[in-house]
Amino acid sequence: MEPLSTGTQARIADVAARAGVGVATVSRVLNGHANVRPATRDRVLDAIRTLNYRPSSVARNLSLQRTMVIGALLPWFTNPSAVQRVRGIVDGLSGSAYDLMVFDIESEDRQRRAFELFDRGDRADGLLVVSTNPPDMEVERINAAGLPCVLVDAVHASLPSIAVDDVAGGEMATRHLIELGHRRIALIGDPPPEFRFDWSRDRTRGYEQALSRAGIEVRPEYVREGTRLLHVARGIAAELLALPDRPTAVFAASDTQAIGAIEAARARGIRVPEELSVIGFDDIEVASYVGLTTVRQPLFESGRRGAELLLRALSGRQVDVRTELLPLELVVRSTTGPVPI
């Protein structure tokens, strides 16, 4: 036998030599092309087996200009909902020939690197960007490279996307509180997204809209913003609850933040929902354990649908550059109740 030193792999030329054929023939056998005489095919397969050969995917990618990989960029550290979306993506991709490569873009630095890695279009055949609005410059590059790309829980003027109607959702949540009799309703909002100029989708807008429709004035001291991190929201909630005229209800722009608010209330001995109503947004897994009232958005479905659109684009079919909105649903559990008298 050939002495195969550790770390050295057989190449297609080795297989060809051993089988006494040309590399082109080996390639044909590997890719199941027709027009290879059965006897020849057997000799090649035999050589492949004895050499324990496996083709190099990198070389293959370079030659084919295709990787059969789809990249997903997402900030999944601070974002439990992102994980659920990826599950949807995996589901949407199952059955296709594409594999998924997940890339975390939590920090500014990693985000830059992720795009650098992918935007030339030779690392992956398609891109899914989740819960982050890509910078204009990157979108330009992506489109220039002809790299199919779909946004999930994000928007951009020149890319197709899957999202929810945040204004409607914010209004839905706030209206639920109003209908319970609340008038002093605080908001723990999302931070202004870094690369977004389109504020029309914001949940804060829905909150303000619901209040003004009910003839309730928006009190600036009730409207706070911070990152989605639980402890940040807990801090904000603590401040709100320390106000002289403290709110009787809190609408948090995410379930994580809502749970932070509940913890802050518990720490001050304020009972939920008797003394304080709390409503979240997303309906992540823990929400049901905590009994959190929330606005459910179809997390899994968003990923599945995003993958579906991307596959359609990859198969050459038309995909419109537009935002597809998924439905929202109010889920009433046990953290909201009538206003205390």
Next chain:
Amino acid sequence: MEPLSTGTQARIADVAARAGVGVATVSRVLNGHANVRPATRDRVLDAIRTLNYRPSSVARNLSLQRTMVIGALLPWFTNPSAVQRVRGIVDGLSGSAYDLMVFDIESEDRQRRAFELFDRGDRADGLLVVSTNPPDMEVERINAAGLPCVLVDAVHASLPSIAVDDVAGGEMATRHLIELGHRRIALIGDPPPEFRFDWSRDRTRGYEQALSRAGIEVRPEYVREGTRLLHVARGIAAELLALPDRPTAVFAASDTQAIGAIEAARARGIRVPEELSVIGFDDIEVASYVGLTTVRQPLFESGRRGAELLLRALSGRQVDVRTELLPLELVVRSTTGPVPI
């Protein structure tokens, strides 16, 4: 300007031509090699900018035989703990020049594909396998390819790994229940892992050991096994609670299963912990929300440490083929209590 049609990218040869130099020089500039005259460098940088050039990472990988990517294979669908481990991996890799590519291996089919994709060693420079014992054949291939690989929450005779002492953990949980006075203690165990011959690490063993040390006989009808899916565990727990001589305590081999057991109890109107004590394993995030008593294992730390070992191997330093055990800790919350009288 050159008409750059959509989907066509500038190549290094284009840059060289435009700058009036050879490709070697462009390559040198790209990689920051010394010995390039400043004037030449500027001309090249200029050409790069005007052509909007970015090198092809695939071509680069092929040439360098290196990808600067680390692959992580994990079943993260049914496994909330796996996500936490990946966070540790990302943390351990931050600061290094390596990027992480996460690959889901939930199904048999995807597992095979994952290994096929990676085991030649040209897709990634290193491999982390999480919560799955790799088949012998794959380990053989991985080692033959000289691909550095570290297991996290898994073991194999010829690969370094990070794990916990499951026997000790199982005993710790069971002893806690025994000390509370319980004698009728049921077990909802892990399914026998597909590719594992080494049963010595099993939590079931610790359970049996603790019982026999306390002089309590192991009752076969109390020992059940099923997948980690919550609803499966709920079904198993329902059966246990329907036994004529029903257990007063349940040790579940994972928090997910423990929560399933709690739900089953609630459904039958059995109070936890007054009538039934439940202890889990892992201390996943929801555990604290539910107030679950559990055996905490350092999930984040396991990933971080695995990444650390892999980086060490990648830098050419020695990594022993042995299992590194991380410490366990009993976390008593509110789902376990004294045996009902």
Next chain:
DNA sequence: CTCCTCTTTGGAACCGGTTTCAGACCGGAT
């Protein structure tokens, strides 16, 4: 047996980079 067509096959070009190697260039010393 010859001719023709269809199948099978291998050599070589190509994908887009990196790196070796030999030669061109440069300034200073003799």
Next chain:
DNA sequence: ATCCGGTCTGAAACCGGTTCCAAAGAGGAG
């Protein structure tokens, strides 16, 4: 002017596949 060392530079080989193209081979008809 000549020689010498070191610095810059580009042509060509290489990484490991796929595929075009031309030629060899096989099989059937006349």
